[in-house]
Structure formats: C-alpha cells, structure tokens
Amino acid sequence: MAESKNxxxxxxxxxxxxxxxxxxxxxxxxxxxxxGSLPHVAVAQEYKYMCSDPGQELxxxxxxxxxxxxxxxAACSPTMHEPTFRKAVQAAGLNQFLFQMANIREHDSWVxxxxxxxxxxxxxxxxxxxxxxxxxxxxxxxxxxxxxDVLVVGGxxxxxxxxxxxxxxxxxxxxxxxDPSIGGHMAQFDKTFPTLDCSACILTPKMSxxxxxxxxxLHTYSEVVEVDGYVGNFKVKVNKKARYVDMDKCTGxxxxxxxxxxxxxxxxxxxxxxxxxxxxxxxxxxVPLRATIDPxxxxxxxxxxxxxxxxxxxxxxxxxxxQKDEQTDLEVGAIIIATGFDLxxxxxIERYGYGRLTDVISSLEFERISxxxxxxxxxxxxxxxxxxxxxxxxxxxxxxDENYNEYCSRVCCMYSLKFAHLIKEHLPETEVYQCYIDMxxxxxxxxxxxxxxxxxxxxxVRGRAAEVTAASAKQADExxxxxxxxxxxxxxxxxxxxxxxxxxxxxxxxxxxxKQVAQLFGFGCSSAGFYIERHPKxxxxxxxxxxxxxxxxxxxxxxxxxxxxxxGAAAAGALALVDNRTVKIEPTIxxIDPxxxxxxxxxxxxxxxxxxxxxxxxxxxxxxxxACKGCxxxxxxxxxxxxxQYGFTDDQxxxxxxxxxxxxxxxxxx
Amino acid sequence: xxxxxFEPRIIGFLCRWCSYNGADLAGTxxxxxxxxxxxxxxxCSGRVEATxxxxxxxxxxxxxxxxxxxxxxxxxINGNWRTAGRYPMLKKLLEQLNIEPGRxxxxxxxxxxxxxxxxxxxxxxxxIRELGPLDWKDEVHAExxxxxxxxxxxxxxx
Numbered sequence: 001m002a003e004s005k006n007x008x009x010x011x012x013x014x015x016x017x018x019x020x021x022x023x024x025x026x027x028x029x030x031x032x033x034x035x036g037s038l039p040h041v042a043v044a045q046e047y048k049y050m051c052s053d054p055g056q057e058l059x060x061x062x063x064x065x066x067x068x069x070x071x072x073x074a075a076c077s078p079t080m081h082e083p084t085f086r087k088a089v090q091a092a093g094l095n096q097f098l099f100q101m102a103n104i105r106e107h108d109s110w111v112x113x114x115x116x117x118x119x120x121x122x123x124x125x126x127x128x129x130x131x132x133x134x135x136x137x138x139x140x141x142x143x144x145x146x147x148x149d150v151l152v153v154g155g156x157x158x159x160x161x162x163x164x165x166x167x168x169x170x171x172x173x174x175x176x177x178x179d180p181s182i183g184g185h186m187a188q189f190d191k192t193f194p195t196l197d198c199s200a201c202i203l204t205p206k207m208s209x210x211x212x213x214x215x216x217x218l219h220t221y222s223e224v225v226e227v228d229g230y231v232g233n234f235k236v237k238v239n240k241k242a243r244y245v246d247m248d249k250c251t252g253x254x255x256x257x258x259x260x261x262x263x264x265x266x267x268x269x270x271x272x273x274x275x276x277x278x279x280x281x282x283x284x285x286x287v288p289l290r291a292t293i294d295p296x297x298x299x300x301x302x303x304x305x306x307x308x309x310x311x312x313x314x315x316x317x318x319x320x321x322x323q324k325d326e327q328t329d330l331e332v333g334a335i336i337i338a339t340g341f342d343l344x345x346x347x348x349i350e351r352y353g354y355g356r357l358t359d360v361i362s363s364l365e366f367e368r369i370s371x372x373x374x375x376x377x378x379x380x381x382x383x384x385x386x387x388x389x390x391x392x393x394x395x396x397x398x399x400x401d402e403n404y405n406e407y408c409s410r411v412c413c414m415y416s417l418k419f420a421h422l423i424k425e426h427l428p429e430t431e432v433y434q435c436y437i438d439m440x441x442x443x444x445x446x447x448x449x450x451x452x453x454x455x456x457x458x459x460x461v462r463g464r465a466a467e468v469t470a471a472s473a474k475q476a477d478e479x480x481x482x483x484x485x486x487x488x489x490x491x492x493x494x495x496x497x498x499x500x501x502x503x504x505x506x507x508x509x510x511x512x513x514x515k516q517v518a519q520l521f522g523f524g525c526s527s528a529g530f531y532i533e534r535h536p537k538x539x540x541x542x543x544x545x546x547x548x549x550x551x552x553x554x555x556x557x558x559x560x561x562x563x564x565x566x567x568g569a570a571a572a573g574a575l576a577l578v579d580n581r582t583v584k585i586e587p588t589i590x591x592i593d594p595x596x597x598x599x600x601x602x603x604x605x606x607x608x609x610x611x612x613x614x615x616x617x618x619x620x621x622x623x624x625x626x627a628c629k630g631c632x633x634x635x636x637x638x639x640x641x642x643x644x645q646y647g648f649t650d651d652q653x654x655x656x657x658x659x660x661x662x663x664x665x666x667x668x669x670x
Numbered sequence: 671x672x673x674x675x676f677e678p679r680i681i682g683f684l685c686r687w688c689s690y691n692g693a694d695l696a697g698t699x700x701x702x703x704x705x706x707x708x709x710x711x712x713x714c715s716g717r718v719e720a721t722x723x724x725x726x727x728x729x730x731x732x733x734x735x736x737x738x739x740x741x742x743x744x745x746x747i748n749g750n751w752r753t754a755g756r757y758p759m760l761k762k763l764l765e766q767l768n769i770e771p772g773r774x775x776x777x778x779x780x781x782x783x784x785x786x787x788x789x790x791x792x793x794x795x796x797x798i799r800e801l802g803p804l805d806w807k808d809e810v811h812a813e814x815x816x817x818x819x820x821x822x823x824x825x826x827x828x
Contacts, residue, residue, distance in 0.1 A: 078711075102711070106697025111788070112705045121705040128708060169725035438781060516732045522745055524688065524781040532691075532781055544687055544781070545745070610749035631746035632717030636756070648712055654725050657681055661729040 009134050012068040013126060016050035016075035023048075025109040027119040031074070034123045038130050042066050051081050057620035059085070060092035069094065070133045072103035074126045080535065089561045091301055095138035097587075097647060102129035105347020115458065124660050125352040125543045131659025132330065135651040141584035144626060146232035147333035150404035150576045153517075155225055157203060157560060158567040160210045165571035167215035171578055175210065176219040176238055176329050181286035183207050188364060190371040190378075192560055193418040193450030200373070204285045211287035219328070220288060227335075227356050227521050228609075230548030230629060232583040234328045242323040244293035244301065249318035252289035254281055256310035256319060265297045267375075268303030271365045274375035279310045279319075284373065291525025293319070334547045334574035338567065339517060339529065341553035344405070344506040350395065351467040352504060359480060360468055360502040363415060379502075380426050382470045386498035390431040391423055392484045395464045400437060405528060409507035409557045416505045417449055433497055434459045435465040435486045443559060461495065463487040468502050508557035519550055530556045541570040546585070549573045552584055588647035589628040590635060594620035596642045603634035603643060619628045678798035679708040680733040681726040685715040685750070686763040688739035688780045695784030704795045707735060714738070716749030723760055723774060728810040730797075733773045733798035734806070740778040750778070770801050 013035040017023035018518035028046050047055045050073055059562030062068055071094065073085045078101040086096035104122040112118035150166050152159045163173045175182065187207070189199035198291035210216050212540070219238050222261070225467045228235035231601045245256075260277035267276040281289065300321055311319045311570050346354030348363050354360045359382045361369075371379035393416045396547045399409035403494035413436065429513035439460075441450045454460065455532040471478035484497045510529025511517070518525040523543035524532040529548045534542040541549045577583060586627050592603070597620035604612045604621055611627035612634060614620075623634075632645040641650065684690040690711050696703065711717060715738025727733045737759070738750040753776065762772040775794055779787045 077690075077697070079691060079694060098677070103694075106694040106707055108705070110697040111703055113702045114705075117705040122706050128710065270697075397780070524691070524743070527781040544691065547704055603711050607753065608744075608749055629746060631714035631749040632712060633714065633746065633749050633752050635751065636717050636719040645713075645717065647718060650721065653710065653722055655727050656710050657722065657731075658729055660681060661679060661708065661731055663725070 009040045009070050010042040010066065010068050010597070011038075011040045011070040011072060011130060011133060012062050012066065013038075013045070013072045013074065013130060014050055014062075015044070015046050015104075015126070016073065017046060017048045018075060018109075018286060018642075019048065020330065021074070022105050022109045024124045025115050025118045026104060026114065027115065030119055031122050033128065035072075035074075035126050035130070035174070038127065040070070040134060042068060050075050051084050056084070056088040059083075059088055059215070063089070063092040063094055068553065070136065071099045072100070072126065072129045072133050074104045074122065075268075076105040077103045077107070077534070080455070082086070084266055087632060096546045097139040097325060097377075098133070098136050100129045100133040100136060102126045103575075110565060115352070117491050127662050128656045128660035130467070132385070132652050132656040135649065135655050137646070139359070139587040139646055142587050142589070142625065143582045143584050144232055146578055146580055146583050147234075147331050148172070149223075149330070149332045150574050150578055151234065151236055151330060151332040151335045152338060153177065153335065154338035154340055154552070154554070155179070155182030155210075155218075155220065156338060156340045156497055156552060156623045157186045157206070158340070158563045158570075159184070159336070160206050161553055161564050162336045162338060162571040162574075163210055163216050163565035164206065164213065165568055166574060167210075167213045167577075169575055171215060171575070172269040174219060174238075174332065175216055176222050176224055177548065178223050179220070179282065180216065180221045180292040181282045181288070181565060182210060182220060182281075183287065185364075187283065187285070188271075188371075188561065189367050190374075190416060191422060193414040194443075194445045195417070196421070202283060207285065207287040218288060224520065226329070231545075231585060232333045233575065233626075234332050234335055236332060236335075238330060240326040240328065240330045240514065242325050243290070244295065244298070244321055244323050245291045246318045246320050246323075247288065247290055249316075250290045250317040251316060252281060252286075254291070255315070256291050257281055258307040259313040261307060262297050262299060263307055265294060265639060268555065270368045271362065273365060274366055276316055293317070333578040334549065335521065336549045336551055336574055337543075337554055337571070338520060338550070338552045339511055339554040340509050341557065342506040344509050346397065346504045346506055347487045347569055348404065349397060351468075352397065352502070353482075354467045354504055357468060357470060357502075358449060359388075359482060359500060362502065363412070363419070363503060365487055366419055366503045370419070370426070378426075382500050385502070387427055388430055390433070390497075390499040391501045391503065392433040392435060392465070392482075392497055392499045393419055393503045393505055394484070395436040395505050397504040397506045398509070405507050405509065407528065409556070410438060410440070410442075411508065411557060411559045412505040414443070414446055414449070414559065417441075417453045419503055420453055421456065423454050424458065431499075433461055433484070433499065435461045435463060435484065437462075437464050443561065443593065461486055461488050461497075465487045472499055483535075508553055511554065514554065519627075521545065523548060530554065541566055547577055547583075561563065586630060586647070588628065588630040589625060589641045590623045590632065590645050592621050592634070592643045594618040594622070596638060596640065597621050598642075600639070603637055606632065606633050606637050672782070676784045676803055678706050678732040678795055678803075679730060680735060680794065680798060681716065681731045682707045682709045682735040682737060683718045683722065684709050684747075685738040686709055686711050686713050687745040688743060689715070689737035689777075689787070691781035692737075692779040692783045692787045695781065696783075696788045699784045701784055701788040701793045706795045706798075707791050712713070712750035714745065714746045715744060716752040718746075718756075719752060720756070720760055720763060720827065724763075725774070727769060727804060728805050730807040732804045733792055733794060734752075735775050735777065737777045740780055743780060769804065769806065772797060772801060773804065788789070
C-alpha cells in the first residue's frame with residue numbers, strides 16, 4: 001500500500017457491537033483481530049455502543065494517546081452516525097475528513113443470514129475503509145451565507161402552521177399554494193375527532209393570521225416551477241396563474257360571482273355536490289378573500305364573447321381579462337414541503353358502486369353534507385332529499401388492500417367514528433353500521449371516543465364489505481335502497497344490510513404529482529408517493545437534501561394533531577438553519593487544475609449545475625465552487641483525468657476497491 | 671475450484687442518494703441477501719469511471735454492479751444519464767478484453783426500494799456464479815505494476 005502523503009499513517013479502527021445488532025451476527029473479536037493486523041492500523045478496538053458518549057471518548061482518547069491520524073469506525077450506516085463521529089474526531093483535534101465509516105450493520109449484520117459469512121463481509125468492508133482512509137486528505141467544510149427567508153409549499157394546516165411559527169420568529173416566509181385560497185383539506189372538514197371541535201373554528205383564525213402576518217407573503221393560485229441552489233441559498237421560480245382579477249382592487253364582495261352567467265361549474269370545495277359560477281370565491285372564509293375567474297369555464301376567456309356581467313357588477317373595476325401568468329424569482333435559505341394528500345378515488349373499487357349508485361358517497365362528500373356551510377346546510381340527506389333511515393360506513397376503502405394500498409391510512413377509523421357520531425347527533429333514529437377490519441384508535445382520547453360511540457347505538461360489523469348493490473325490486477320495503485354485503489367475521493355469517501346511504505372511508509393517498517414535486521426539489525418518495533424522511537425516527541421532517549423539510553400528509557397519512565406537530569418540527573428545523581448567518585456544506589466538490597487542463601470544454605457541457613465555466617485567459621475550465629454540488633460527473637468524463645473530486649479522488653476509490661478485494665482469511669466452516 | 675464452491679466477489683458502486691439508502695433500507699427491513707457484494711459509495715453514479723470498473727476486475731472482482739437513482743430522480747439532475755450513456759461503452763470494452771459483458775450490471779434502485787436492492791444482489795450473485803470465476807487479476811498484474819493506479823488508468827483509457 002502506498003504511504004499517505006503525510007508520512008506513515010497511524011489508523012485507529014473502532015468496531016461497534018451495536019448491542020447485539022452487529023455483535024449478534026458478526027464475530028466482533030475476530031474482526032478486531034483482523035483489523036489490528038492490517039497495515040498502518042495502530043489501534044483496533046471493540047465497544048458496545050460506539051456512538052454513545054463513552055464510545056466517542058474512547059476514540060478521542062485513542063487519537064490523543066496513540067497519536068492516531070486516521071480513523072475508521074465500523075458500525076451503522078453513515079447516514080445515521082457519520083456526523084456524530086466526524087464531530088467527535090474533530091473535537092479530538094483531527095480533521096473530520098480523515099475519518100471513514102464502514103457500514104457493517106445495514107449492509108452486513110442485518111442482511112446476512114450466516115454468521116460466518118457476515119463476519120467475513122465485515123472484514124472486507126473494514127478492509128476497504130482502512131485502505132481508503134490512508135488516501136483521505138484533510139478538508140475544510142465550505143462556509144456559505146444563509147438567506148434568512150423560508151419558502152413553504154402548500155397552504156393546508158401544515159403549511160400554515162409552519163409559516164406562522166417561522167414568521168413569528170421574525171423570518172420572512174413565502175407561502176405558495178396551488179389553489180386560490182389557503183386552507184387545504186382541513187377547511188372542508190366539519191368536525192374534528194375526537195374532541196369534535198369545529199374544523200373551521202380552529203382553522204380559520206390561523207388562515208386569517210397567516211393572511212395578515214407582516215412576515216408572510218402569500219402566493220396563492222401559484223406553483224413552484226423551478227428550484228435551484230443549495231442549502232441556505234435556494235433560488236425558486238414561482239408561477240402565479242392569472243386570476244383575471246386585480247388582487248389590489250378586488251374587495252371580495254362577491255358581486256361578480258352572483259352576476260356571472262356561467263352557473264354550472266362543479267364546486268370543488270363541496271366536492272362537486274353543488275355548482276359554482278365561473279367567477280368564484282372558493283368558500284366564504286377564503287384567504288385571500290378575492291374572486292378568481294376560472295379560465296376553463298369563463299365564456300370571455302374560452303370563447304372571447306360574453307356579456308361580461310361580472311365587469312358591470314364590479315364596482316372597483318378589478319376584473320382584467322388581459323391578465324397574464326406572472327413569474328417571480330425568490331431566494332430562500334430553507335424550504336418546507338407541505339403538499340398534503342389526495343383522497344383515494346372510490347370509482348377504483350367498482351363493486352362498491354361509487355359513481356354508479358347515487359347514494360354511495362366519499363368521506364369528503366360526507367364532510368361537506370354534514371357541514372353547516374355545505375350544500376345541504378349541514379343536513380345529512382340522500383340525493384333524493386330524504387333523510388337516510390340507515391347508513392353504512394365502509395372502512396379501509398383503498399387501504400390495507402394489496403390491490404390498492406398496502407398501508408393503513410391511519411385516520412379513517414377515527415373519522416368514520418366521527419361520521420357515525422354526527423349522524424346519530426343529527427338523526428337519532430337513523431341506524432349506523434360500521435364495516436371495519438380492525439378498529440385502530442391509536443391517539444390521545446381516541447379509544448375513549450370509540451367506547452363512547454359503542455354506547456351511542458352504532459352497530460359495529462367486523463368485516464370488510466364485499467359489495468354494495470341496488471336492492472332488487474322483489475324486496476318491496478327495500479326498493480331504491482342499497483344493500484351492503486359483508487361477512488360478519490365475529491358471527492361467522494354473511495350479512496346483507498339494507499341502507500339508504502353508504503359512506504366510503506377512503507384512504508389518504510399521495511398527491512397525483514407527488515413524484516414530480518419530489519424530482520423538482522431533489523428528494524425521494526416511496527412507491528406510494530409519500531416523501532421519505534432522512535431518518536424515520538430521529539429526523540422525521542428532514543429530507544436527504546439539506547435545507548429541505550417535509551411536514552404533514554405528504555410524508556404519510558396522519559391526523560391533524562400529528563400534522564401540526566410535524567409542521568412545528570419542520571419549522572424548528574428550518575429555523576435552526578436560517579437563524580444562522582452561515583452554514584457549512586460538504587467540501588466534496590471538484591477542482592480543475594488550470595495548468596493541466598487542455599481547455600477541451602467536455603466537462604463544461606456535462607456539468608448538470610452549470611458549475612464549470614471556460615476561462616479563456618487561462619484556456620482552461622474552471623469550477624465555480626458555490627455552484628458545484630459534487631456529483632463528480634466532470635471527473636469521470638475528463639479524458640485527461642484533470643478534475644479532482646475532493647473526498648472521492650481516484651486514489652481513494654481505487655484504494656477502496658483494492659481493500660474490498662484484498663484477501664481476507666477464508667471462511668472457516670465445519 | 672468447482673462451480674459449487676465458487677463464491678463470486680463483487681464490487682458494487684452505489685450512489686449516495688438513492689441506491690445507498692435503498693441498501694440501507696434493505697438492512698433496516700432485515701431483508702436477507704448473499705454477502706458477496708461489497709458496496710462502495712460515490713455521490714453520484716455518474717462519478718463511476720471505466721477505470722473504476724476495470725480496476726475492480728483487475729483486482730479480482732468477478733462482477734461489478736453500478737447502481738444509481740432512477741432516470742429523472744437523480745440528485746444531480748442528470749448525472750445518472752451519464753452513467754447510462756457510459757454503460758454500453760463499458761460493455762463493449764469488456765467484450766474487447768474477453769470479459770463476459772454480463773459481469774457488469776447497471777441498476778436503478780431508489781431509496782424506497784430495499785426489496786429491489788436485495789433482489790438485484792441476489793440475482794446478480796447467481797448470474798456471476800453461473801459465469802464462474804474471472805481470474806483476470808493475474809493476467810493484468812503480469813503486465814502492470816501492482817497497485818499503480820495511474821498506470822492502470824492510462825492503460826484502460828488509452
């Protein structure tokens with residue numbers, strides 16, 4: 001092995017048992033012995049929990065006493081504890097980049113069946129790290145300034161809550177919402193479980209606070225179209241769709257919406273249960289309380305010809321058919337993504353008859369008809385206008401079902417109980433059936449709410465509903481009614497329950513464009529489309545991209561308390577960043593030596609971030625440090641091997657390959 | 671060495687954002703797969719050069735896996751397209767050197783695809799087991815000085 005540039009290296013290898021997570025599979029003492037035999041290794045030690053304070057102190061003590069100048073820690077994934085050990089190494093006076101982590105937990109002990117094989121693999125992984133660390137060079141983290149503004153994407157309860165927290169802390173917040181008003185799904189709800197407080201009563205004050213806050217700039221009816229930059233320094237382009245209404249002139253009086261001649265547009269806020277005009281205010285508590293003209297429905301905008309009664313009606317002259325989309329460039333230090341969920345479409349399960357049978361409705365439709373501001377004024381009515389004598393609520397529609405979504409959507413049991421309560425409250429004589437697989441009442445006060453409902457005369461049928469059919473005419477009493485077929489697994493019988501209304505407790509799904517949003521911002525999402533947090537337990541609101549946080553249902557189905565808590569956590573994460581003037585970023589960027597570069601331009605065109613420019617004076621390519629993100633594409637592409645990627649040099653990668661393939665003792669097998 | 675006893679040695683180049691985390695997820699989900707692959711992390715699969723692949727074969731690897739983010743998901747916008755573009759060239763290079771192209775594999779494994787990672791490794795180990803040992807090491811090292819990365823790099827990029 002070649003010598004390190006600063007003479008004979010002295011490497012310390014520290015191998016973690018991780019309780020039994022590693023030591024239960026890997027023969028750690030054998031690995032310690034092996035590591036101790038490797039060239040340049042001065043110290044090889046085992047410890048039960050290397051990440052704990054005594055573990056870190058062990059490393060620090062060895063650095064000082066044994067004069068170690070290179071450290072390898074063989075433990076969990078670097079995603080988990082690399083920052084921990086880097087800090088420990090740095091605190092002991094060693095440059096943090098003279099440290100390498102060998103992942104013998106996620107990549108070895110947890111995935112390898114056979115202990116002998118796991119031990120051998122651990123040796124190879126450690127060998128690779130030891131070979132590599134010899135070539136590692138001290139690096140200094142690059143310190144960059146931090147913009148103190150924050151972008152919040154999504155104006156539901158999560159986005160509103162995060163914005164308010166940050167704005168109260170004195171930071172300028174740009175809150176971007178796709179719809180004409182903030183509020184999100186929570187604005188549609190009637191009551192909230194299990195406390196039954198009115199959703200609007202607890203949400204609208206927050207909406208209005210966000211609308212009035214001097215530090216919050218609302219960008220409604222707008223979408224983020226471009227994201228560039230990096231932690232502390234994001235550059236974002238926001239497209240504000242034309243509303244055809246001058247926001248400064250409009251007073252939100254609603255006269256245009258009364259006068260508009262296009263009256264048959266399905267009202268999204270009421271889930272299409274009633275109609276709105278082409279000129280509309282989504283709901284009376286909208287923030288901002290401004291009219292919007294629907295460009296797809298407005299006659300003037302679609303056909304170029306209309307009486308323009310809206311223009312006549314508008315006193316302040318706010319309507320402007322010439323308005324165009326507007327693009328705004330924002331610069332922010334941190335981003336919070338709170339783009340929420342979409343409801344599972346009932347049509348996808350044909351046998352439940354949604355879209356075919358009139359009184360099979362979705363849970364959001366039920367929210368609207370039970371809401372005093374909804375299309376029925378809060379009266380729970382069938383489409384015929386009759387009060388239902390009996391209602392069935394079907395759980396797990398599109399969730400806990402391998403055909404659709406495997407996951408439990410978490411909130412459906414509870415909102416189903418809430419629905420049952422509301423029906424009993426409005427219509428005490430109406431029978432309510434809950435067809436459930438399991439009741440999952442996991443939160444504070446939830447189980448108690450379930451118990452309460454059992455005493456309210458709700459019938460619980462344990463079994464997933466098989467189908468919903470129109471009752472046959474033979475059953476005189478049941479004509480025009482619906483029949484829910486369900487196996488009552490507790491009684492062991494198939495039941496046919498005649499009802500007047502069926503509510504589908506549909507799953508919360510990711511937004512249909514969740515994947516595109518993840519790509520735009522540069523983090524991952526699960527196959528179901530929910531955003532992946534950096535660590536499920538310890539970093540639940542961070543993403544793999546520094547400076548970008550997630551909150552609410554875009555991360556996974558959750559209830560309002562959890563969403564609000566997560567929004568607070570995301571705001572705190574963003575605050576910890578933007579409250580500082582600078583942030584340190586990984587120095588694993590590229591460098592091009594102008595002396596060696598022939599100026600061929602190949603790398604200039606390949607750089608994904610336009611971080612390489614051609615310097616005509618030097619006839620060489622030049623890396624713009626602040627723009628380089630360290631992908632290493634230029635290094636791989638250069639025909640003359642001129643670019644160097646710090647932290648991922650050819651020497652380091654070659655050494656790692658050599659170490660991984662060096663002979664280790666053959667597995668002993670009996 | 672009979673085919674039954676042959677344990678393939680495989681180097682895996684994993685991008686830091688998707689595949690490395692996908693492999694981590696296989697771990698946290700306690701999925702089981704054979705131990706033959708040693709992962710090497712790069713920031714982007716686009717960093718993986720011909721010389722890295724050839725160095726692995728030259729040092730005794732029987733197979734090399736490159737794994738990155740799915741097209742469109744690259745943390746560096748399009749770094750993985752460079753990898754995809756380089757891949758057929760690498761296959762051709764292997765052919766010219768009389769190495770079965772099947773010893774090199776390119777995969778897209780996202781951070782959410784722990785199951786795919788486990789499946790890819792399991793499959794690849796079996797494929798390489800079928801192909802048998804490469805033993806290219808002795809051949810190469812007879813020609814080039816041991817561990818002299820620079821010289822080897824020159825030789826394979828020439």
